[in-house]
Amino acid sequence: MSKEGTFKRRIFPVLFMLIVTLVFISITTIIYTLSKDTIASNEALRSRESILYAAGIPVPGSGQETDRIYGERVEEVTDDKGNIQYYRVKGENSGDVKNIVIITRGPGLWGEITAAIGYDVSGKTISGIEIIDQNETPGLGGRIGENWFKEQFRGKHSPLSLVGEQAAAGPNEIQAITGASYSSKAIQEIVNRASTEAQGIIK
Amino acid sequence: MAQSKVKRVFLEDLGSGNPVFAQVLGICSTLAVTNVLKNTVVMCAGLVFTTALSNLTVSAMRNVMPGRIRMMVETLIIASYVIIVDIVLRAYLPDVSRQLGPYVGLIITNCIIMGRAEAFALNNPPGLSFIDGIASGLGYSYVLMAIAVLRELLGSGTIWGYRVLWESWTNWSIMVMAPGAFFMLAIFIWIVKGSSKREKK
Numbered sequence: 001m002s003k004e005g006t007f008k009r010r011i012f013p014v015l016f017m018l019i020v021t022l023v024f025i026s027i028t029t030i031i032y033t034l035s036k037d038t039i040a041s042n043e044a045l046r047s048r049e050s051i052l053y054a055a056g057i058p059v060p061g062s063g064q065e066t067d068r069i070y071g072e073r074v075e076e077v078t079d080d081k082g083n084i085q086y087y088r089v090k091g092e093n094s095g096d097v098k099n100i101v102i103i104t105r106g107p108g109l110w111g112e113i114t115a116a117i118g119y120d121v122s123g124k125t126i127s128g129i130e131i132i133d134q135n136e137t138p139g140l141g142g143r144i145g146e147n148w149f150k151e152q153f154r155g156k157h158s159p160l161s162l163v164g165e166q167a168a169a170g171p172n173e174i175q176a177i178t179g180a181s182y183s184s185k186a187i188q189e190i191v192n193r194a195s196t197e198a199q200g201i202i203k
Numbered sequence: 204m205a206q207s208k209v210k211r212v213f214l215e216d217l218g219s220g221n222p223v224f225a226q227v228l229g230i231c232s233t234l235a236v237t238n239v240l241k242n243t244v245v246m247c248a249g250l251v252f253t254t255a256l257s258n259l260t261v262s263a264m265r266n267v268m269p270g271r272i273r274m275m276v277e278t279l280i281i282a283s284y285v286i287i288v289d290i291v292l293r294a295y296l297p298d299v300s301r302q303l304g305p306y307v308g309l310i311i312t313n314c315i316i317m318g319r320a321e322a323f324a325l326n327n328p329p330g331l332s333f334i335d336g337i338a339s340g341l342g343y344s345y346v347l348m349a350i351a352v353l354r355e356l357l358g359s360g361t362i363w364g365y366r367v368l369w370e371s372w373t374n375w376s377i378m379v380m381a382p383g384a385f386f387m388l389a390i391f392i393w394i395v396k397g398s399s400k401r402e403k404k
Contacts, residue, residue, distance in 0.1 A: 013269040020264075020276055024283040031287055035294035042297040110305060135304040140238070140379055142302060178376045 047103070047116070048074075050130035054118030055089040055099040056154065074101075086201055089118070099127050102197055106190035109182045111135035113144075117194040123202035129153045129191060141183030149177065158195030160188055209334055216338035219399075223346040224392045228314040233347055234384040236306055240363050243351035245299050249288045249307060251340030254316045257281045258336035262324040277320045278311075285310045315343055350387045354378045 048070045049059045057073070060066055075088040075097075089099040101118040113134045118127035131145045143149060152174050153160075162176040162184055169175050176184035222228045229250075236246045260280050261268075268276055289307045292300040300307070310316070319339050324332040355361055358378030360368040377383045 013272045016267070016269055017272055017275060017279075021279060024279055028283050028286050028290075032290055035290055038294040039290070039297075042294065046297065133301070137235075142304075145302075178374075179380050 047132055050116040050132045051087050051089070051101045051103075051118075053130040053150075054101045054116040054128045055087075056118065056127040057089070086198075097121060100198060100201060102194050102201075103132070104190060104194045104197070106186060106193065108134055108136050108186045109141050109180075110137070113186060113190060115187070115190055115194075117191055117198075119195070119198045121202070123198040124157050124195070126153045126156050126158070126191070126195075129187075131187075136180070136183045141177070141180040143177050143180065144183050144187050149175075153191065158192045160191060162188055209331065212331060212335050213338040216335060216342045217345075218342075221342045221346065222315045222318070222339050223343055223388075224395050226318070227392075228318050229343055230388070232306070232309065232313055233350065233388055234381055235309075236303075237347055237351040237384055237387070238354050238358060238379045239302075240348065240351045240355050241299070242303055242306070243347050245292070245296075245303060246306060246310070247340070247344035247347055249285070249292075249310050250313060250315070250343060251337060252288060253281060253284045253310055253313075254319055254340045255333050255336035256284050257316055258319055258324040258332040259329050261320045262327060262329040262332035265325050273325070274317075274321075277317060281316050281320070282311050315339055346391065350384065350391060354383055354387055358383060 045063050045066060048066055051074060052066065052069060053059050055074075057069065060069065073090045073092075075090070076084050077086050077088055079085045084103075087101040087103075088097045089101060090096060091098040099118050099120055100123065101116055103114065103116050105112050105114050107113070111134070113136070114132040116130045116132055118129070119125060120127055129150055131150070134142070134144060136142045136144060152169060156172050156174070158172075160172055160174050163169055163173045165175050165178040167175065174184075174188065216222070219225060223230070223233060232246065232250075236242050257277070257280050261277055264276070285308065288310065289300070292303070292307060319332075319336055323335045327335070352362060355363075355378075356367060357375045359374055360366060360372045375383070378387075
């Protein structure tokens with residue numbers, strides 16, 4: 001076998017792959033770097049909106065307005081290591097804490113579900129929940145993000161139980177989503193677990 | 204001459220060579236994302252973009268690319284374009300990105316893109332390959348959108364999230380679930396194949 005044959009058969013493909021990889025990784029890295037800040041600010045805004053929604057505060061349409069209300073009314077409570085443990089939300093005019101909000105995660109059908117769950121100061125009554133991030137099936141489990149589903153949680157106490165979508169929900173019952181029993185159950189478990197956490201915080 | 208070739212490639216991808224109902228490719232995403240029209244449209248736009256540009260790139264490299272590693276190179280090219288789509292959605296359309304979740308990443312595994320790169324772009328010049336990518340993407344898109352409109356309408360009573368059917372309409376839950384997509388796709392293929400057979404007679 002000649003030297004040229006070895007180069008063409010063995011070395012050139014490796015070099016070619018290496019160069020193509022470098023070129024494409026550079027392109028994606030540049031695009032990522034350019035949009036990194038926009039993505040981060042989208043996510044931060046999303047989590048602020050979720051905290052307000054979970055505390056029962058109407059979410060304004062503009063990002064600036066959200067930041068203003070958040071700055072005035074929400075206080076982040078950190079643990080010894082500086083990680084945010086939960087959020088204290090003040091009333092509209094008074095400085096008193098009206099709600100606490102916990103951001104919590106739990107397993108869904110395809111991936112992790114991240115939710116903000118708000119309580120009144122007793123830590124027992126739910127003031128609202130918002131799904132921050134989820135990978136459930138669009139149109140089925142993905143409906144956990146729909147308003148009718150989230151709104152049901154307001155004013156209820158854990159432990160919550162599930163009933164069918166068409167059934168009338170009792171005082172501490174939640175209508176599950178038809179065809180998405182696993183996702184509904186996942187939310188039920190996340191909320192019930194968060195309630196235990198909330199009561200630990202209140203103590 | 205050249206123009207008639209472009210036209211032929213374009214029409215073939217939309218009709219007799221349609222990726223979904225003639226070649227039966229990309230069925231996985233046809234089943235997965237057609238229960239809500241909005242997600243379908245974004246998915247289709249992502250697919251048209253990826254197929255067109257990966258076809259263009261593969262075709263431009265076809266004469267220097269060593270044959271033994273071509274599939275690795277193609278996968279890399281396709282994956283890069285899909286990551287770009289994902290980043291752009293996350294930065295500029297965060298709501299849609301959140302709803303589509305993992306499906307954007309799954310464009311990488313759509314057989315149509317790899318299929319067109321292998322079957323067309325490796326043997327044709329870049330310009331024509333680009334056209335073929337767009338046409339294949341559109342051929343995929345209109346089938347998916349037709350299915351999505353019917354599934355969302357019957358399954359949720361809405362189109363594009365707006366209520367279209369009357370309030371007392373009972374949603375056909377099966378339409379939102381995967382089996383509904385199998386039924387709709389099968390009926391679609393049945394109608395198209397049936398009518399094209401009749402034409403030939």
